[in-house]
Amino acid sequence: MTQTSPSSSPSLLRLAGLPYFLIAFIARLPFAMMVVGVLTVVVTARDSLSLGGLTSAAVGVGTAVVGPFLGAAADRYGQRPVLVIVAVLNALMLAVFAVVVYSPASGALVLLSAFTVGATAPQVAPMSRSRLVTIIDERMPRERRARTTSATMSYESAADESVFVFGPFLVGVLASLIAPWAPIALASLLTLIFVGAFALHPTGREVSASRAADGAAPSAASELFRPSLLVVVVGIFGVGLFFGAALTALTSFMDDRGAAEQAGLLYGVMGIGSAVLALGVAWLPARFTLHMRWLAFAGILLAGTILLATAGSVTGMTIALAVLGVGVGPTLVTLYSLGAARSPLGRSATVMTMLGSGVVVGQAAAAALTGEIAERAGTGPALLMPLAAAGVVVAAGVMNRLLTPVRR
Template structure:
């Protein structure tokens, strides 16, 4: 009897369908290619590493300014309309940026077109999280719902890790095999095809039961600025800064050893381990609370970064990266789980794009600052920045511990 009931219970895979997960995975690839692709083409066409860093930061600024607004629009009008428009607009901006960079336009126009790329970026990963959480909360039984959400956040974070490791790798292959402009043109094509498919997938019609017939949410906008939610945004911003500073500092570290092309391979050590550990979060025992997970895994990340000033060889760097990989993936999963648990009613897409924007903004700022520091001061100075980023993430975890104690319901939800 129990077995029959269990087999009849809807699963997320059955509700969403396998094609959904394949489409959503590929659709987030262009987003992972943008920052590195923009940097590559600017350095090649304009011969300026400084302008390249500023251009990458402009992409992040565009995402910071418009990402949460686009998430709010998706909550209000539905993901299908918003994503369809963004798929076309972002592909056009990628092509326009390529033309501007290779043309005679002044540098401010390069920065402006880069800002446009970030402003129109279809943040598939946050919107996928929002879409899946809506399916779980609206269409699955309450028993086991929180565990399903935890597993979903784990999968989504592992998918992000995989894409953000593979994206720069693909940029390098296309730029070397064809031309520096090729990654952006390929990203434009993938955006039209797969973001378009993601927008047209039947699940895009799903609207939270918390929204009324006119698309309005019962929660006030002010609820997005509660300390319990803002601390999660701060923590995930620290993770983004870590990603940007670590990759840039690692590139400088390997360049000092005349092997900058191997930076991606070493970075993959952290990325693969992080993805695997992120998937494992779903199997952690419930008594290992989310606020405790944040502190424990952010502490491991911090411990790994503290080894960086003493690293003097690629082998030692691999050890440090492996330790950091143990901490970064589960930390990211936990932060997204807190975001899902603390989203105001009917505003999950807004919250998820806020968190997604935090990662991208942090990555862009971190890469720009670390690049400038490595070029002007040296690699040793750049290697200090990941420590600062890890400290921000850990400190946010400490504050979250206090805020979770004040609002225990938020932690208990997970």
């Protein structure tokens, strides 16, 4: 049998196929549209900004609580059956939510309905990361795995950033041109079609060879709670805190200037820069280790939040957001790469959904807290919240360095 040289072995693009990446990208859109779409339709139909904020938070809580269990189920039974079931359920729950919002139902029922929307949200991004990491580990030469994993996490993070910039924009266009319920209807349709296609794609059959015949993992569930893995979860939770605090504080900043509706456009400065820099991480030299990257880019994130807290004009705020884009994208890529490297055997989907849930929980918690601070104490104190979140990311990076001694 002829030995295939590493240089002639197929790339990940060839192994997964270009259609896979297109399907996986569009399949992320529904979730990016859900949180903002839910907020828009509730504020419009119920004329209550506070209920709208609570409803968006309920979606996030549902995702964070149930997401890791969906990841564990995918590890145990395979991604295909889990994704098919949640795609159908989520499309149905979105339709039910729209009906509940426009009905005379109580606010509590609206919140419960929003929770079910989040709980059934297909975990496309974590499942995609897990699926691609499995292909890399099982079907690529060992010497190419580290760089390919880094490049994959770069792409995945850039895809997430792009979707979360484009998703809210699409919600605004549909709500303005058609009706507030239109984004929810489109999210339901996209879930059925593209999450279904993502589930049924041939890569959906990829299962780690480390799994037993009955699907059981060779590693104990307790390995998910190793300090070296939990510190990554804390770090990515800090990034979620930053996202929630930054957007809310920025909205307050622009509202003071009578242009709250422009906060999303200004936020895009950071989102676009973050996506571009996330892609660039794949080209960093191997000697610039993941531990060093975490500390370096988290340091840039911290510096950017200092500029953010002291910005006195829209120009100064734009510069601060540009600096933050340099720090947050590569930091996110680094944390997902560390999560992939430290996943217990046969539990990669569980780990990826844990990390994804960490971002969601942090974002929801910080948005709620920062909004309360902005309303009670003003924009100045609210602008300190992203700084505190960046401090969490840096502290977790230092702890990670202490938990993983330098190897020479």
